[in-house]
Amino acid sequence: MPAADLSGDRIAERLGALEEGYASFPVNQMTLSVSPDAYERARERCESGLADVYVQISNDVGDVLLVDGEEGWVVPHARPGVGESIEMGTRRALAEHTGVECRLTDLKRATILGVADESRPERDPVYRLVVVFAAERTGGTPGQGATWHSTLPERALPTH
Numbered sequence: 001m002p003a004a005d006l007s008g009d010r011i012a013e014r015l016g017a018l019e020e021g022y023a024s025f026p027v028n029q030m031t032l033s034v035s036p037d038a039y040e041r042a043r044e045r046c047e048s049g050l051a052d053v054y055v056q057i058s059n060d061v062g063d064v065l066l067v068d069g070e071e072g073w074v075v076p077h078a079r080p081g082v083g084e085s086i087e088m089g090t091r092r093a094l095a096e097h098t099g100v101e102c103r104l105t106d107l108k109r110a111t112i113l114g115v116a117d118e119s120r121p122e123r124d125p126v127y128r129l130v131v132v133f134a135a136e137r138t139g140g141t142p143g144q145g146a147t148w149h150s151t152l153p154e155r156a157l158p159t160h
Contacts, residue, residue, distance in 0.1 A: 011112055011129050014051055014086060018107060018131070021087070025107040030160055031114035031125060039117040043126045045079075046115075051129040053078045053090045054158055057102045059137045063148035065100055066156060073149060074156045076100075086131060099143030102135040111160050130160055 015027065034042070056075050057065040066073040076098050080089020087104055095101045109132050114125035142148065 008127050010046070011127050014129050015110060015112075017085060018110065022107040026109045028109060028111040028160070029114070030111060031116055032160070033116045033118035033121075036117055036119050039115060039123070039126070042115040042128060046126040046128065051080060051086055051131055052158075053080065053086060053131045053133065055090060055094060055102065055104070055133045055135050056108070056152065056157065057094070057100060057135045057137055059148055063150055064152045064156075065098060065137070065142060065146060066149045066153070067098060068145045072155065073153055075152075076146070090133065095140060097143075098146040099140045100137055100146065101139040103138050104133045104135045106134040108132040108134055113160055130158060132157060 018025070054075050054077050059065070065076060067076050069077075076094050078090045078093035078097070080086050080093065084092070090104065091102060111130040113128040113130050115128060116125040117123045
């Protein structure tokens, strides 16, 4: 099965599972044209069915957990593994990478992201599911590269 069909099928499965667990959330759709190398990386990730998940975790005083990213302080990002639900994989990955355990409280939005090869527009796009959750800290302490901030920087969440 072509990567575009496979990724589309996996997106539908993941969205269906999220719709069962959350009453209502916005679903957006957009397409990005990327370099051939970035397209190949996206295609490889799509074949394994991974979603890109971002989580805005708050502690009991309202601070937000941020991690030191390539472009400054951003909310933590996770890629649940194959065979894991988005929720379980996200909580596991966040605890491993940040040291903070959380309870997902709300699904803020989901985006079906089509990734196209900018140098070869005839290639079918592959699809990624980008999910943004709100969460509450339930335990743990931020590790290396993670810290609590009193405000959420403007560019801390993905735009898609």
